[in-house]
Amino acid sequence: MFSNPTILELNEKFRPVWALASSGSLLDWDLEVNMPEAASTSRGVTMSQLTLLRQKHFSELYPLLEKAERITDLNDYENGLVRVLQRSRKYFTKIPPSLLEEEQRTSVEATVVWRQARSKSDFKLFKPYFEKVVALKIQIAEKLGFEKHPYNALLDLGEEGITVDDLDLTFSRLIPGLKKILRKVMAESRFPPNHPLEDVKYDVESMDRVNRKVIELLEMPKDRFRMDVSTHPFTSNTSRDDVRITTRYEGVDFRNTMYSTIHESGHAIYELQIDEAMDYTQLANGASMGFHESQSRFWENIIGRSREFAILIRPALKENLSFVSPYDEEELYKYFNLVRPGLIRVDADELTYNFHIALRYELEKKLIGGKLAVSELPSIWNDMMDEYFGIRPKNDAEGVLQDIHWTASFGYFPSYSLGNVISGMIWNKMRKDLNLAELTLKGEFGPIKEWLYDKIHHWGSTYAPKDLSRRSLGEGYNPDYLLEYLEQKFSG
């Protein structure tokens, strides 16, 4: 994989930077899962100092990186490595240490306040932190530089090369297509909007056993993987051999925690299958946030919400949740696929999910473009929900405070829709090679993992996401396959 001596030297010198990132990842995981509340300030200090150290030690690579840039016979992996290092160099040279430090510290404090604000459903508590985060993100966009729209600078950080123009086009094709399918489904009765299981409370310990069964069915490796609980589920890794997911337990409507578990497992499978030879290098990351979300959404929806998965998981549900017993496989399948416009993104069905993202995308674009003040956000949020779905949040917790993202990141949300789009492209390509329904029914996920390893995972971030898409999926991001999949599933 790596053979050029300059590249080998670069990787060797990169090791302290890798260790700092790995430590930062654990500090972040711990902040969500374990950290005592009073430690938010000191944790902010630790994390911002680590980011500054990362910037500092990264700069020691520049002479070698310049040397590598002049080499003309690098292989694809080596070229990819130079590309991702260049991207980090751009970030670390354009953002001054003081801004980096402030951003890191602010996001830790904001996370703790967001948690309180959400539990009290009080946007006012979070507002000053939100304003600070937005102001910092605008500063960062300006420092990074951009064409056309400052939001492009932030988008590129998570999704190399994506722009407001790209996303406007994607949503302009996706949303009308979804509306069409949604209207049809709502008019029929095959996928009902309600189900009695939605209101049934579950015992957390029993549900935990179901989730442990889910990760067993997905063959998550016990010695390299673990699952914990946090307010907002996420996936984290400190190395390829230490990948962790979290799930959440709300005590009612067990689908939500089960699909969180499957979603995050999808992220984890990606991290676990990156080529071992990339260990401790900057290539050992997913190609982009969009590609990462394509993995989580593929497992959550295309596998997890299939009729065959309902059959596969039913025995474990019956064993641990006695209230499931009266429902047959078809009923469970319907419960897993209720179609109903709702307030909460993470609970949304496959047809309405992207509306939630379109909403956040429009708001982020306006906030970063200076066209919207934070104080106006809750009411505009509620108005847009009304417009899309004809429903209004009763409070901020089920409105603007529902997601953790705005404590730290702007430009992430569109990745979810891109992820859905890419998962549709994967579905289209994979069904030519594999019998997805049969494999899911048998719980044989090995061939599916191998397919994903081969086409996407093992490459890490060797290729820019748009290139990986063309190379492995035959074309650029194309929402048609997602629409075809949804059309087939919901109106078939």
Add this chain to the structure above:
Amino acid sequence: MFSNPTILELNEKFRPVWALASSGSLLDWDLEVNMPEAASTSRGVTMSQLTLLRQKHFSELYPLLEKAERITDLNDYENGLVRVLQRSRKYFTKIPPSLLEEEQRTSVEATVVWRQARSKSDFKLFKPYFEKVVALKIQIAEKLGFEKHPYNALLDLGEEGITVDDLDLTFSRLIPGLKKILRKVMAESRFPPNHPLEDVKYDVESMDRVNRKVIELLEMPKDRFRMDVSTHPFTSNTSRDDVRITTRYEGVDFRNTMYSTIHESGHAIYELQIDEAMDYTQLANGASMGFHESQSRFWENIIGRSREFAILIRPALKENLSFVSPYDEEELYKYFNLVRPGLIRVDADELTYNFHIALRYELEKKLIGGKLAVSELPSIWNDMMDEYFGIRPKNDAEGVLQDIHWTASFGYFPSYSLGNVISGMIWNKMRKDLNLAELTLKGEFGPIKEWLYDKIHHWGSTYAPKDLSRRSLGEGYNPDYLLEYLEQKFSG
């Protein structure tokens, strides 16, 4: 506390070093509590890289430190800070990066192997790692330099200024005194060697509720403290606002987990009560390992194994462990204070505990002095146990493999006996100011914590341990008070 401008600048520049230490502390905690097994190699890389970065960034303080050394009007805190920074400078300048890195990496790998070896009771598995650790420690002693005995170099790292001569003298007074009391107690029947509760199995969840009650009684602050489970209990902190203990559940003989919890809480109270103004500085540590163990042993034994604590904790025990009900307070007190020479250090009673330490001290001295080979260790261990107590371990798990310490540290064990000695000195002094029995009976631990704050905790590492002993306890380490306390308790 800090007012000299050079000192203020030193503290400011120390912050990245503090952040690296804080991160290292979390990585270490996580390694014991959460980390998936396959990650030991990558975790070793992360931790050794962080240690190297700490060394590197610490060296950036040297010019300022030299400037501070020339200032003549520093206050006690500032002088203390210069002293502890000088100690770190000595360590980081004498130990080359390659050795630091190897030591760190080896100890992470050794920890994982030790865990397997212990569970399989197979010393052969651990032996090559043990040999590597010993060889590295001898190298470190040589690099640091020493007078008389290489072990002195390692002892000083945890207990500033202590030497083999000091310890030989301490044990030569302590062991005969203990033998005398032990003989007398064994001849009487007031403290029996056995109790039916020893063999009773407990349910881990119920016992966890008891331990949660224990930390509630000790008023451990919820927002700055947490408790988890690990093979070998320990205390860890990433900041003064994030102090963590672990406990262990063996499923039988509930005293062991309860006293682990109290022991580690004693360590935690020390960390939690260091002066806030020392945050992010090198003074924010205990005075020494001996002083740290004095806190854990004080709470575990002098408070926790008192008759009054048996009365205080009995309702919680009866509520959660139904098998406790038939036993009255006096019976519980006896169960908590069975006197019986046994194989396991952490389960030992107050009279036999120091024999375990004396054994380990002699073995460490010989190993580091090159007078004993690792391969001879299991049989010599067993011979010494036979000599002290007339019993032999049946296997390595209850012999040489019982402690985690030798995966990473040599020179730590004597701190436990010094801790016992200091806890006796504290007992002697505190009983003149406070009615310990009455406060314990009422569960009013506030005044005890305040006393410890005032005399010991708030100083952090401002004073060298021998100085703190003279200053706050009136003299150097003196085992007479411990013997007096034990004499009073067991023969009174």
